[in-house]
Amino acid sequence: MSTSVTKPERIEQTRIAAVVDLRSDTVTKPTPAMRRAMAEAEVGDDVYGEDPTVNKLEQRAAETFAREAAIFVPTGSMGNSIAIKIHTKPGQEVICEERGHIFNYEMAMLSFFSGCMPRPIFGENGALNWSDIKKKIAPGIYYRAQTGLVSLENTHNMAGGTVYPQAMADEVCDGAHAAGIPVHLDGARIFNASVALGKPVAEITKKFDSVMFCLSKGLGAPVGSLLVGSKKFIEQARIYRKALGGGMRQAGVLAAAGLIALEEGPKRLHEDHANAKFLADGLQKLRGIKLNGKVETNIVVFDISGTGMDSATFTRKLMEKNVLASGISPTEIRIVTHTDVDRGGCERALAAITEMIS
Numbered sequence: 001m002s003t004s005v006t007k008p009e010r011i012e013q014t015r016i017a018a019v020v021d022l023r024s025d026t027v028t029k030p031t032p033a034m035r036r037a038m039a040e041a042e043v044g045d046d047v048y049g050e051d052p053t054v055n056k057l058e059q060r061a062a063e064t065f066a067r068e069a070a071i072f073v074p075t076g077s078m079g080n081s082i083a084i085k086i087h088t089k090p091g092q093e094v095i096c097e098e099r100g101h102i103f104n105y106e107m108a109m110l111s112f113f114s115g116c117m118p119r120p121i122f123g124e125n126g127a128l129n130w131s132d133i134k135k136k137i138a139p140g141i142y143y144r145a146q147t148g149l150v151s152l153e154n155t156h157n158m159a160g161g162t163v164y165p166q167a168m169a170d171e172v173c174d175g176a177h178a179a180g181i182p183v184h185l186d187g188a189r190i191f192n193a194s195v196a197l198g199k200p201v202a203e204i205t206k207k208f209d210s211v212m213f214c215l216s217k218g219l220g221a222p223v224g225s226l227l228v229g230s231k232k233f234i235e236q237a238r239i240y241r242k243a244l245g246g247g248m249r250q251a252g253v254l255a256a257a258g259l260i261a262l263e264e265g266p267k268r269l270h271e272d273h274a275n276a277k278f279l280a281d282g283l284q285k286l287r288g289i290k291l292n293g294k295v296e297t298n299i300v301v302f303d304i305s306g307t308g309m310d311s312a313t314f315t316r317k318l319m320e321k322n323v324l325a326s327g328i329s330p331t332e333i334r335i336v337t338h339t340d341v342d343r344g345g346c347e348r349a350l351a352a353i354t355e356m357i358s
């Protein structure tokens with residue numbers, strides 16, 4: 001997903017090796033082990049259910065989340081779109097957080113594909129509590145569009161990688177279920193939340209009806225996401241994945257990298273979190289920079305109004321120093337740590353920002 005308010009810069013390939021790329025955790029390149037596994041992957045036609053590597057990945061994902069089934073999808077956006085389609089009927093509303101990905105960055109698929117209307121609510125740190133949601137649930141009268149789904153995001157990207165407080169997420173699920181409303185989780189970065197909370201993903205997501213998570217973010221795979229849920233839900237998901245053009249045939253070449261990401265990726269996320277904290281600690285000492293909330297995982301969002309620059313100028317000047325960041329509003333910058341940027345890279349990035357604004 002592009003988060004720049006301006007057109008995202010295309011970086012020349014000769015330059016990319018020298019830059020510290022903190023635009024997103026989606027920019028990682030496959031590791032040598034992933035490339036080997038991709039080259040050697042056993043494959044078959046996944047539309048016929050015959051790709052052994054995809055089947056293995058789906059099985060491992062279901063086991064990891066303690067669910068009946070899982071489906072491999074090309075992108076997180078497709079996973080969310082499919083889940084919303086299954087949970088809702090056209091003409092219903094979907095309650096989500098105002099800065100959420102499904103509302104802002106999924107090309108209005110919630111309306112376009114599912115025929116629903118978003119009902120966004122602002123939540124402190126990107127988290128909605130049950131009492132906020134309850135007030136927005138449509139009364140059960142025939143002349144009001146009914147609430148078809150509540151969708152939460154954990155970690156919350158635009159709120160700065162914030163982790164959903166577990167009791168709050170559980171209360172939302174219990175409250176929505178009591179009202180007969182399903183709850184989907186956009187868990188693009190749920191493994192970051194799991195590491196920050198010190199609890200397995202199966203435990204922190206168990207009350208949700210469906211969960212989408214990405215392999216292609218902090219876990220380091222080049223492509224792919226999974227949707228997990230009940231057997232019946234995933235059977236329906238296969239129909240919509242095909243309808244959206246997501247039947248990828250010999251997709252085992254991608255799933256092979258995904259399996260490594262799923263098994264190995266979570267083990268090193270604490271390093272990304274420590275690097276994000278290192279950057280945040282340094283940034284908050286700089287004049288003109290204000291952090292937007294606490295840094296809990298691998299994302300740092302900060303306000304640069306006090307520097308006298310807008311975000312487009314800030315990111316352009318930083319790029320001249322071989323550091324890439326995203327402008328997410330005219331006054332806010334987002335930086336994201338990941339497996340392809342080590343502590344040395346973070347030190348270089350911090351030094352470049354310090355030099356630029358002093």
Ligand SMILES: Cc1ncc(COP(=O)(O)O)c(C=O)c1O
Nearest residue numbers: 001075076077078101157186188
């Ligand atoms: C919170 C969140 N959900 C979903 C997505 C969509 O993932 P993809 O880029 O694979 O479509 C992203 C991507 O940045 C995201 O940050």
